[in-house]
Amino acid sequence: MTPEPLNLGLLLLIPYRSMEARVFAALAAAGFDDFTPAQARVFQRIASGGSRLTDLAEQAQITKQSAGFLVDQLAKAGYVERVPDPTDARARLVRIAPRGAQAIPLAAEMVAEVEAEWTAHLGAAHVAQLREILTDLREITDPYA
Amino acid sequence: MTPEPLNLGLLLLIPYRSMEARVFAALAAAGFDDFTPAQARVFQRIASGGSRLTDLAEQAQITKQSAGFLVDQLAKAGYVERVPDPTDARARLVRIAPRGAQAIPLAAEMVAEVEAEWTAHLGAAHVAQLREILTDLREITDPYA
DNA sequence: TAATTTAGTCAGAGAGACTGACCAAAGGAA
DNA sequence: TTCCTTTGGTCAGTCTCTCTGACTAAATTA
Known part of the structure; x- marks a missing residue:
C-alpha cells in the first residue's frame, strides 16, 4: 500500500460516508427500509417547526425540483407531511410525520454509538476538538449557514 | 437562525462539499469542463502507476459496473487510458492520460488555495490538528485502507 | 484436470439530479 | 388602486449515475 x-x-x-452508512443500516434493520440516502439527506434538514421546500433545497444544495421529488416520496412513505404555511399562501411547510418522528431517536442512537466508537479510538479530547474545528470551519464553508 | x-x-x-465545488469550478474555468463530479471522484483515486477497475470501485465505494461506466467516459474525454495489466491477462490498468495529467496540478493548486483559506480562518495549528485527527479516524472508517 | 475465484463486460432498470417553462401569491412602485 | 417584480412551488423532459443479474475469460486452487 502506498500511503500517499x-x-x-x-x-x-x-x-x-462511514457515519451515513451506519445510520442508514441501523434504520433499515429496525424496519425503516423504505427510504433512500438522498431522501434522508433532505429529511435530516427539516427544522423542528417544519421547513419550506426552498429552504430544504438550499441546505441540501439541490434544486427545488429535486427537493420536491424527494419530499413527495418521503410523504408517500409517511415520514413527512406537507401542510399549508399559515403565513404565506404560496408556500407549504414540510413537517415530520409520525413515522419520521419514530425514526429520529433510532438515528440519534446510532450517531451516538458511532461517536462513541470514534471517541474510543481518538480520545474524548480529540473528538471535542474535531467538532470544534469543524463547527468553526462551517462559518466559511456553509453557504447556507 | 436556530443554531441547532x-x-x-x-x-x-x-x-x-465546499472543497469539491471549488476544485471543480477551478478546473471548469480552466477548460476542463468535460467531466462530472462522479467521474472526478473515481479519477482522484487512480494510483500513480495505474489502478485496476476493481480497486477503484472499492475505494470509491461503487460497483465495478459503475466504475467501468465512469472510466469509459473519462477515457473518451482523454483523461485516462486503459492498458493491459502485464501481470494478469484478465485485468487492465486505468492510467492517467496526458489530459488528466494536465488537470492534476490545477486541482492541486486549488486544494492548496482552499486549505490556505481554511488556515487563515482556523489557524495553522488547528488545520494541522484537523488533518491529524482525520487521518487517525480514517483507520476505523475507511473500509478500504 | 476440474472446480472455484477473480477481473471485467453487457443489458436493463430505477433513482436522482438538472434545465426550461410555467402558475399563483406576495411585495413594492407608480 | 394597478402594474411589475420577486418568491414558492409544480410540470415536463432529459441525462447521469448507480444498481442487479447474467455472462465471459483468465487465474488460482484442489
Whole structure:
C-alpha cells in the first residue's frame, strides 16, 4: 500500500460516508427500509417547526425540483407531511410525520454509538476538538449557514 | 437562525462539499469542463502507476459496473487510458492520460488555495490538528485502507 | 484436470439530479 | 388602486449515475 497522503477533502468524506452508512443500516434493520440516502439527506434538514421546500433545497444544495421529488416520496412513505404555511399562501411547510418522528431517536442512537466508537479510538479530547474545528470551519464553508 | 447543533456527519460533509465545488469550478474555468463530479471522484483515486477497475470501485465505494461506466467516459474525454495489466491477462490498468495529467496540478493548486483559506480562518495549528485527527479516524472508517 | 475465484463486460432498470417553462401569491412602485 | 417584480412551488423532459443479474475469460486452487 502506498500511503500517499490524502487531501483534506477526501479525509473529510471518508468518515462522513462511514457515519451515513451506519445510520442508514441501523434504520433499515429496525424496519425503516423504505427510504433512500438522498431522501434522508433532505429529511435530516427539516427544522423542528417544519421547513419550506426552498429552504430544504438550499441546505441540501439541490434544486427545488429535486427537493420536491424527494419530499413527495418521503410523504408517500409517511415520514413527512406537507401542510399549508399559515403565513404565506404560496408556500407549504414540510413537517415530520409520525413515522419520521419514530425514526429520529433510532438515528440519534446510532450517531451516538458511532461517536462513541470514534471517541474510543481518538480520545474524548480529540473528538471535542474535531467538532470544534469543524463547527468553526462551517462559518466559511456553509453557504447556507 | 436556530443554531441547532449539527451532528458530526453533517459537519464533515459541509467542508467536503465546499472543497469539491471549488476544485471543480477551478478546473471548469480552466477548460476542463468535460467531466462530472462522479467521474472526478473515481479519477482522484487512480494510483500513480495505474489502478485496476476493481480497486477503484472499492475505494470509491461503487460497483465495478459503475466504475467501468465512469472510466469509459473519462477515457473518451482523454483523461485516462486503459492498458493491459502485464501481470494478469484478465485485468487492465486505468492510467492517467496526458489530459488528466494536465488537470492534476490545477486541482492541486486549488486544494492548496482552499486549505490556505481554511488556515487563515482556523489557524495553522488547528488545520494541522484537523488533518491529524482525520487521518487517525480514517483507520476505523475507511473500509478500504 | 476440474472446480472455484477473480477481473471485467453487457443489458436493463430505477433513482436522482438538472434545465426550461410555467402558475399563483406576495411585495413594492407608480 | 394597478402594474411589475420577486418568491414558492409544480410540470415536463432529459441525462447521469448507480444498481442487479447474467455472462465471459483468465487465474488460482484442489
